[in-house]
Amino acid sequence: MLSQPSNLLARRKDIFSYGVTQSTTGTAVFRPGEVNGILTPCSYLQQHAPPPCDKEIGGGMGQVIHDKFVVVDFDRANPMVFTGSSNLAAGGEESNGDNLLAVIDKNVAEIFATQAVGLIDHFHFRAAKQTATDDKPLALDHSGVWWKDYFTQGTSKFRDRTLFCQ
Secondary structure (H helix, E strand, O other), rough: OOOOOHHHHHOOOOOOEEEEEEEOOOOOOOOOOOOOOOEEOOOOOHHOOOOOOOHOOOOOOOOOOOOOOEEEEEOOOOOOEEEEEOOOHHHHHHOOOOOOOEEEHHHHHHHHHHHHHHHHHHHHHHHHHHHHHOOOOOOOOOOOOHHHHHHHOOOOHHHHHHHHHO
């Protein structure tokens, strides 16, 4: 997962990236329909969740997302996973002695990629739930055309489908 993609990554049209961020402040968030990928904020749902899930602990900054990893080219010949205690930021590297491991293994990369997709779907739902209202509730699309973006070239859903359905 990417904690804060650089503006360079957001401008690269040849890279499709997925990620979850603690905060959208100062972060380039990909919007639905952009071809670059999906970056979704983590959302605290206590006021929007039914019992017993309404007992969720907020935890403050740094306590909600603590699983940090980056998967590179999981579908290619030389996939890599970067993981460890590193926050992928200079502060921890310079002051805390954080570690970062590189794992070069196709099976490991596929497992981490699958975990990333599950986490992103989970946090994307939470973010959508945060903005739902009584007038515009979070609901399934019953229009019968929810699938069209998955087959429309140039959309993030098209790139998602073609990347993960090989």
